[in-house]
Every structure is written in C-alpha cells, then in structure tokens.
Amino acid sequence: MRALQEEGHEVAGAFVNPNIHPYLEFEKRLEAAHQAANAYRVPMAHEDGYGLEEFLQKIVGHVHERCPICYAMRLDRVAGLASESGYEGFSSSMLVSTHQDHQGIRAAGAAAAAKHGVEFVYRDFRASVMDGVRESKEMGLYRQQYCGCIFSEWDRYGSRNAGRRGGEPSGEEGDG
Numbered sequence: 001m002r003a004l005q006e007e008g009h010e011v012a013g014a015f016v017n018p019n020i021h022p023y024l025e026f027e028k029r030l031e032a033a034h035q036a037a038n039a040y041r042v043p044m045a046h047e048d049g050y051g052l053e054e055f056l057q058k059i060v061g062h063v064h065e066r067c068p069i070c071y072a073m074r075l076d077r078v079a080g081l082a083s084e085s086g087y088e089g090f091s092s093s094m095l096v097s098t099h100q101d102h103q104g105i106r107a108a109g110a111a112a113a114a115k116h117g118v119e120f121v122y123r124d125f126r127a128s129v130m131d132g133v134r135e136s137k138e139m140g141l142y143r144q145q146y147c148g149c150i151f152s153e154w155d156r157y158g159s160r161n162a163g164r165r166g167g168e169p170s171g172e173e174g175d176g
C-alpha cells in the first residue's frame with residue numbers, strides 16, 4: 001500500500017480471501033488487514049461471508065493446479081470491486097511474496113482487468129519483502145505462516161511428518 005501511495009495513487013484495500021482456511025485463520029488475517037488499513041489511512045472493503053464452499057468447489061479435481069484457479073477467483077472479484085467503486089485499477093499484496101508465481105498472478109490480473117474494464121497494476125514488490133515484514137512487526141500485526149488454503153497449511157506443518165503419519169503431501173508452498 002505504501003509503495004503505491006508513494007507513487008501518488010489513491011489507494012483502498014479489499015480483502016477477498018475465500019481461500020484462507022481454517023475460519024479462525026481467516027478472521028485473524030481479516031483483522032490484520034483492517035489494522036493495516038487504519039495505519040495507512042485507507043478504506044478497507046471486504047465481502048460478507050466466508051466463501052469456503054465456492055473455493056472448494058472451484059478447486060475440486062484440481063488440487064495440484066489450484067493456484068491459478070485461486071488467483072483468478074480472487075483477482076476477478078477484486079477487479080469487480082474496483083470497477084464498481086470507480087477505481088481505475090487494482091493490484092495484489094501477493095506481488096510482495098517470494099513464494100508466489102508472479103507470471104500466474106500477472107496473467108490472472110490481466111484477464112480480470114480486461115473483463116471489468118480496469119487496469120491491473122503490476123509491480124514486482126519482492127525486493128521490499130523485508131520492509132513489509134519490518135513494518136508489520138512494528139504495527140503488531142498478525143503474521144501468516146502459510147499461504148492460505150488447507151493444502152498450503154498441510155505443506156507448511158503436516159508434510160514434514162507425512163512419512164510417519166502415512167499422509168499425502170501436496171502442491172506448492174507459498175505465502176500471499
């Protein structure tokens with residue numbers, strides 16, 4: 001947010017994350033998003049409800065290819081919010097993550113932008129990832145330990161014990 005503000009953009013936040021599981025983790029991240037928005041003095045929109053069922057319905061049968069589906073779902077909804085609210089464009093906090101697929105995010109963002117008639121503002125924020133970590137610590141924000149979905153939570157915490165438990169590791173690890 002700060003980088004775009006420094007470029008002179010009028011910035012607003014939007015929390016669109018039906019991919020975050022379980023629900024208590026979703027609540028923690030939503031609260032952190034509102035705290036950050038307050039600190040940056042920007043409005044923060046979020047959708048009513050959780051969206052768990054819709055997310056799972058979209059990725060069922062595509063667990064190992066789930067991230068492009070997840071990017072498209074979320075960025076499409078953010079682009080729609082931006083368009084409805086009269087903003088010229090939208091971006092994504094995922095672009096600060098060193099774990100995410102930037103080309104995949106860029107493609108999903110461009111598709112959403114074309115659909116809703118707004119611009120996808122792409123920036124490679126990865127070089128400033130540690131600045132973001134420092135700022136979030138200074139603000140006392142809750143810090144996520146895995147990307148969001150239940151599969152990424154398994155990758156982070158469960159797969160290291162997969163052999164012992166007989167479990168099944170899956171997909172990529174990331175955060176964003």
Ligand code: SF4
Nearest residue numbers: 067070147148149152
């Ligand atoms: S790993 Fe992250 S980007 Fe991929 S599907 Fe899960 S929440 Fe979405």
